[in-house]
Amino acid sequence: MTEITECSCNNKVEYTFEQQNVCKNCFLRLFKNRIKRALSEKKLRKDSIVLIENECAAQLVKEIIPLPLRIVSKANTYDAQIVTDTLDDEAIDFLEQLPSTDEKNVIKIFKYVSENEVIQYATIKRYKFTPKPKNKFWKEFLDAFKKYPDMQNNLVRNIQELKKLKK
Numbered sequence: 001m002t003e004i005t006e007c008s009c010n011n012k013v014e015y016t017f018e019q020q021n022v023c024k025n026c027f028l029r030l031f032k033n034r035i036k037r038a039l040s041e042k043k044l045r046k047d048s049i050v051l052i053e054n055e056c057a058a059q060l061v062k063e064i065i066p067l068p069l070r071i072v073s074k075a076n077t078y079d080a081q082i083v084t085d086t087l088d089d090e091a092i093d094f095l096e097q098l099p100s101t102d103e104k105n106v107i108k109i110f111k112y113v114s115e116n117e118v119i120q121y122a123t124i125k126r127y128k129f130t131p132k133p134k135n136k137f138w139k140e141f142l143d144a145f146k147k148y149p150d151m152q153n154n155l156v157r158n159i160q161e162l163k164k165l166k167k
């Protein structure tokens with residue numbers, strides 16, 4: 001088997017997105033589409049005070065949301081909060097049967113991308129991203145799935161669907 005060294009757009013492969021080898025441009029496009037999807041699920045109003053502690057997330061919000069927002073990194077009161085839970089965190093919360101933390105004014109900006117994808121993005125853009133600490137057992141459980149890309153993708157998709165049913 002020959003190793004894939006070219007992206008479907010013929011550029012050089014440098015990153016992975018959902019276990020596909022892709023070039024930098026395609027990676028950034030695919031990544032941003034997922035962030036757009038997460039951000040579009042809850043409406044932010046013009047001039048809302050939005051609490052975002054992570055710089056990488058704050059920059060993405062500025063790039064994607066055309067409205068003027070008041071983005072703050074510290075606040076006691078705010079209209080919405082953007083947190084950096086990834087798809088991995090979502091999966092673990094579900095597996096641990098934690099109550100759904102999808103609060104009304106909380107947006108999980110990385111819920112449709114894996115931790116590995118956020119780390120790649122942060123590296124490209126030179127942002128600091130520290131993954132949420134994870135229980136070792138579940139971390140190993142999720143890592144084991146990575147050998148089976150289809151299974152991993154199905155698992156997280158099913159979790160998204162099951163979460164909707166639980167509400």
Ligand SMILES: [Zn+2]
Pocket residue numbers: 007008009010011022023024025026027
């Ligand atoms: Zn490409």
